[in-house]
Amino acid sequence: MSTTFFIPSVNVIGENALSDAVPHIKAYGFKHGLIVTDSFMNKSGAAKQVSDLLAKEGVKTSIYDGTHPNPTVTNVNDGLKILKENNCDFVISLGGGSPHDCAKGIALLASNGGEIKDYEGLDVPKKPQLPLVSINTTAGTASEITRFCIITDEVRHIKMAIVTSMVTPILSVNDPALMAGMPPGLTAATGMDALTHAVEAYVSIAASPITDACALKAATLIADNLRTAVKDGKNMVARENMAYAQLLAGMAFNNASLGYVHAMAHQLGGFYGLPHGVCNAVLLPHVEEYNAPKCAGRLKDIAAAMHVNVDNMSDEEGAKACIAAIRALSKDVNIPANLTELKVKAEDIPTLATNALKDACAATNPRVGNQAEVEGIFKSAM
Numbered sequence: 076m077s078t079t080f081f082i083p084s085v086n087v088i089g090e091n092a093l094s095d096a097v098p099h100i101k102a103y104g105f106k107h108g109l110i111v112t113d114s115f116m117n118k119s120g121a122a123k124q125v126s127d128l129l130a131k132e133g134v135k136t137s138i139y140d141g142t143h144p145n146p147t148v149t150n151v152n153d154g155l156k157i158l159k160e161n162n163c164d165f166v167i168s169l170g171g172g173s174p175h176d177c178a179k180g181i182a183l184l185a186s187n188g189g190e191i192k193d194y195e196g197l198d199v200p201k202k203p204q205l206p207l208v209s210i211n212t213t214a215g216t217a218s219e220i221t222r223f224c225i226i227t228d229e230v231r232h233i234k235m236a237i238v239t240s241m242v243t244p245i246l247s248v249n250d251p252a253l254m255a256g257m258p259p260g261l262t263a264a265t266g267m268d269a270l271t272h273a274v275e276a277y278v279s280i281a282a283s284p285i286t287d288a289c290a291l292k293a294a295t296l297i298a299d300n301l302r303t304a305v306k307d308g309k310n311m312v313a314r315e316n317m318a319y320a321q322l323l324a325g326m327a328f329n330n331a332s333l334g335y336v337h338a339m340a341h342q343l344g345g346f347y348g349l350p351h352g353v354c355n356a357v358l359l360p361h362v363e364e365y366n367a368p369k370c371a372g373r374l375k376d377i378a379a380a381m382h383v384n385v386d387n388m389s390d391e392e393g394a395k396a397c398i399a400a401i402r403a404l405s406k407d408v409n410i411p412a413n414l415t416e417l418k419v420k421a422e423d424i425p426t427l428a429t430n431a432l433k434d435a436c437a438a439t440n441p442r443v444g445n446q447a448e449v450e451g452i453f454k455s456a457m
């Protein structure tokens with residue numbers, strides 16, 4: 076059976092990526108872009124920096140800066156209104172995963188019409204979204220390159236996964252200078268989200284030689300650079316390596332998908348509005364302990380990529396060493412120790428587990444669990 080490898084056709088990464096991306100954007104010939112961002116990125120002046128760069132090339136911009144962390148259906152509808160009022164012919168997302176996903180929702184409705192919930196699930200939209208240029212400022216969700224769009228339905232308190240190549244941006248920008256201002260907690264959470272993407276993609280039943288290469292390199296770069304990026308956010312070598320790491324991890328999961336960590340983390344995000352990366356980091360060791368009987372050798376490979384000496388270890392020992400390395404990294408970057416610290420309530424676990432088993436990410440987990448087992452994993456993380 077063949078595999079398909081989805082990524083944007085143009086991806087500008089590293090020092091000066093933002094200014095180096097401008098000629099690519101100009102070449103598309105767009106006239107008026109909607110910048111989709113959040114209030115922090117607007118107040119910090121980043122949105123003005125982007126609009127000024129484009130204005131110099133004769134490209135007009137309008138701004139929607141109402142994106143919430145875990146963007147909502149209302150965010151998408153509010154942004155779409157501004158896009159239509161200004162007759163925008165393309166969309167620019169500026170920020171982390173939340174503005175990227177909000178922008179995907181806006182761009183998708185601009186070309187396909189209807190409501191965002193109409194597109195929940197796999198490959199529903201018939202037409203590509205309005206062209207999207209994604210400028211990334213966290214490292215990261217890799218939403219700036221993926222075919223996933225996660226929108227919170229604030230009425231049903233669930234996160235809808237819209238999975239379609241029709242939401243893939245045409246151009247992604249990863250400039251470490253836009254990431255240098257991330258506080259240590261955000262650097263740690265988004266870095267552990269990227270590690271989760273690499274690990275889940277590598278143990279996924281849909282892994283391929285291409286996604287494996289991306290996942291292992293991502294794990295190495297994260298092991299080598301995340302601690303430094305958290306301790307010294309102005310270390311631009313660490314910031315640039317984390318930008319590459321999260322992009323590689325995104326290339327992996329965009330094509331191998333994910334597993335129970337994300338399926339369960341999405342429920343915590345939808346139910347409690349908890350930060351995505353933190354939920355993943357707390358759940359990751361517990362899910363991989365559950366998965367280990369089915370993918371010990373794969374976890375041993377991840378341990379080796381994270382510079383653990385597994386030469387004389389069995390697969391089972393290597394898997395244990397991998398989970399220990401993940402826990403050590405999590406601790407070193409001050410990720411909360413458990414779900415209790417995140418104020419998750421034990422009485423919610425049955426609902427969280429039911430919804431996690433329905434999440435699109437669950438389908439590629441290497442071990443197939445049932446309600447009781449997934450409840451057990453949540454309980455072990457409390």
Ligand SMILES: NC(=O)c1ccc[n+]([C@@H]2O[C@H](COP(=O)([O-])OP(=O)(O)OC[C@H]3O[C@@H](n4cnc5c(N)ncnc54)[C@H](O)[C@@H]3O)[C@@H](O)[C@H]2O)c1
Pocket residue numbers: 113114115116143144145146170171172173174176212213214215216217218221222223224225253254255256257258261265268344351352
């Ligand atoms: N579509 C996908 O492929 C995909 C993958 C993983 C996660 N996600 C989604 O991404 C969202 C999480 O995104 P995130 O973790 O990037 O965070 P985020 O976009 O929610 O941003 C979190 C906070 O950090 C701030 N911030 C962003 N960049 C900053 C910077 N450079 N300096 C200082 N502050 C900055 C934002 O203003 C915001 O207040 C979740 O909704 C999750 O579901 C999507």
Ligand SMILES: CCCCCCO
Pocket residue numbers: 223225236238332333337435436
């Ligand atoms: C299959 C849905 C993938 C969602 C991206 C990570 O939040």
Ligand SMILES: [Fe+2]
Pocket residue numbers: 337351
């Ligand atoms: Fe996710």
Ligand SMILES: [Zn+2]
Pocket residue numbers: 216268269271272337351355
């Ligand atoms: Zn993620």
